[in-house]
Amino acid sequence: MPDRNFTIRQTLLVALIVSLVCSIIVAGAAVLLEPLQQRNKQQAIREDILDVAGLLDPARSIEQSFENIETRLVDLASGDYVEGDANAFDARRAARDPQTSVAVPAELDIAQIDRRPKLAR
Numbered sequence: 159m160p161d162r163n164f165t166i167r168q169t170l171l172v173a174l175i176v177s178l179v180c181s182i183i184v185a186g187a188a189v190l191l192e193p194l195q196q197r198n199k200q201q202a203i204r205e206d207i208l209d210v211a212g213l214l215d216p217a218r219s220i221e222q223s224f225e226n227i228e229t230r231l232v233d234l235a236s237g238d239y240v241e242g243d244a245n246a247f248d249a250r251r252a253a254r255d256p257q258t259s260v261a262v263p264a265e266l267d268i269a270q271i272d273r274r275p276k277l278a279r
Contacts, residue, residue, distance in 0.1 A: 201220055204220050204221075204224045204227075205220050207224075207227065208220065208223050208224065208227070211227075213226070213227075229244040229245060229279055230244050230279075231244045231247060231277045231278070231279060232277065232278050232279075233276065233277060234274070234275070234276060234277065234278055235276065240277060242277070244279045247277065247279050249275050249278065249279070252275035252276070252277065253271070253273050253274055253275045254273070256273075258275060258276055258277070259273040259274060259275050259276060260273065260274060260276060261273055262274055
């Protein structure tokens with residue numbers, strides 16, 4: 159059996175190459191799986207909504223069951239529905255805008271969110 163003496167340079171080069179290849183694989187997997195993760199997240203939210211509303215039917219798909227659900231915007235102060243595109247509503251963006259949010263009093267702000275949107279989906 160031949161005696162091979164690997165230099166530190168060779169060892170570090172192999173480690174670097176292996177690290178680069180692995181990082182490329184992990185980054186590629188993250189990019190490729192992101193749409194699937196988003197779809198699964200949306201699916202889980204819809205399933206929770208159907209379950210809470212008592213409309214979850216194991217015989218039907220979530221998409222079929224959710225076709226009967228209409229997403230609307232609600233004014234949190236009055237509880238009334240308001241006009242607007244509920245699918246385009248971004249609660250985080252609305253909470254950052256002083257025009258579309260209200261300050262939460264410090265004694266009630268347990269989660270330390272400072273502001274909450276006036277509307278919700």
